[in-house]
Amino acid sequence: MENKEYIASGILELYVYGLLSEAENEEITNRAKNDPEILTEIVAIEKSIIALSSSFSPFNSVGNFERIKEKLELNPSPKVIELEPTRNISQYLGWAAAILLLMGIGFMYNQLNVSSTQVVNVETEKTKIEKELNTLMLENKAIESTLAVIRDANNTVVALGGQAVAPESFAKVYWNKETQKVYIDASGLPEPPKGMVYQVWSLKLNPLTPTSIGLLDNFVANNQRIFSVDPTGDAEAFGITLEPDGGSLSPTMEQLYTLGKV
Structure with missing residues (x-):
């Protein structure tokens, strides 16, 4: 399995949460030793969880x-x-x-x-x-x-990579296909300019049909950058665009920040 598919499968998140068997843990550990890309993704997941735990209430030990x-x-x-x-x-x-x-x-x-x-x-x-x-x-x-939600083994984890307007950006989608609940980890997105908001799209690919499933409101106030959006049951991909306050009826492709296929 290629690294991109391996990372998108969500097995690395389960490895970090300690939900895999001993044999699976040993396999990922050996793979990380020999593959810098796998090791980098594991470190990024660990940092995301540490930030999630600590930044909610950093002054209350x-x-x-x-x-x-x-x-x-x-x-x-x-x-x-x-x-x-x-x-x-x-x-x-x-x-x-x-x-x-x-x-x-x-x-x-x-x-x-x-x-x-x-x-x-x-x-x-x-x-x-x-x-x-x-x-x-x-x-x-x-x-x-x-x-x-993040630790739910029933979740499908979809990695969203940066696009032309912001190649350094990234995000993750945690999607439970049974309950259709969708959570967005937007820690890899920059703070939106004043008067703008990130909008999340559920995509059908053939033909390309975008459906808005929510806005990432109060971006600055949300220290963890974890957002709950509208449920969806038939997504083939997810994308995040930067839109004017209140959102748009269709995505502004010139402002497509991240995109990932399920």
């Missing part, structure tokens, strides 16, 4: 998660200052005790204000941390959902 839990368990209490009882030994000592009492009350009042401010600050910080935790949980669920 396990250590940070534990520290957040500790902060949520804080329960500060105002500092109580115990005053020693005064002794009425003489008139002068009584005045001195009264002065000390007033000073103590003033100090206690000041400490109470400080403690109250600290409690308010802690409550504010707690609310902020709870929001961050909720966001983190949602992001983790999104990552798990995406990884489940």
